[in-house]
Amino acid sequence: MQRLDCLRSIYNRLEDCLVVTIMGAVATELHSLGHRPNFFYLQHAMGLASSTGLGLALCLPYQKVVVFDGDGSVLMNLGGLTTLARYKPANLVHVIFDNESLLSVGGFPTATSTGSDLEALARGAGIERTSTVRTIDDFTKGFDAALRANELSCTVAKVEAVGPKGYVTDLALLENRFQFRRHIETLQRK
């Protein structure tokens, strides 16, 4: 299963969500499918995409928030899983693409390649709705169910360690940041 196919399979479900991604392949691939003002790509600060999503979800409880995370980033902020579980925002959908690799720096294997199980860590942290998926069909069905559920979820999607050739997009970081903030302001005026 490839991450780009996963993202493509649910891209049209993201229109009404606020989406936060990690840096690297996840950001580049989602951007390649078509940028939208409700997408924020956190192009550094590994580990903090889920914390940013938690801040959004707690402050905007009627807004669905989707975080596209990765194994390398989650491993840098395992405590963040316990914070998510502690507050259990019902409007937050946490997806972790686990390619068992720090792909963008040359493909160094992470601890998930030697048996660390992110779904078990999420469940152990206290997140009740967790799953691990390995096919596009399961990913799509799981994502749709997670979006419909009024409950914090964590889906670990096992994907191949392949990604785009480069990671820099034509969207400046600050342009993305101000556009995202402005988009939420517009939503709040509606």
Added chain:
Amino acid sequence: MPVSQTNSRVVYDALKSCGIGLVSALPETWLVHLIRMAEDDPEMILVRLAKEEEGVGLSAGAHFAGVKSAMLMQNHGFLASVNGVVSLAQLYRIPLLMLISYRGHFGERDPWQTQGGSATESVLRALHIPYTFLDDPAKVATRIAEAQTLAYSSLHPTALLLTRELMWEEA
């Protein structure tokens, strides 16, 4: 406990006057009353963290959502947050209002706090984070309001160091 409840209230009321709607915190002795006040306040979103760096993400999310936030942490927590401060708050111009208890400075009796005390201000300066001290209860409200004003006008972190003078009452 000789942590000043009175001055903790002064700090908390000042945060409320600034329209703070979300506080992220990791407990430390000097912050216990402040955190309890946030917990008892039905209008405040209090997020208890596992590690202080998460607070940068929480504040970024709150800012995107149009909610003003503050981070409560010990100076060692600030030191633990540096990458998040640089590669989220500074990279993306997120205003942060950081209230940092200044442990390990003059009067510190706990040996384990002392190294952090000597590093705090130099790290703030290295990161070009404007900071000042909360030492006089009469000036707390003004300084917090001014720090918040600068954080928003500059879209940058600002810091207030909670001093022993303000937070600690010798028994």
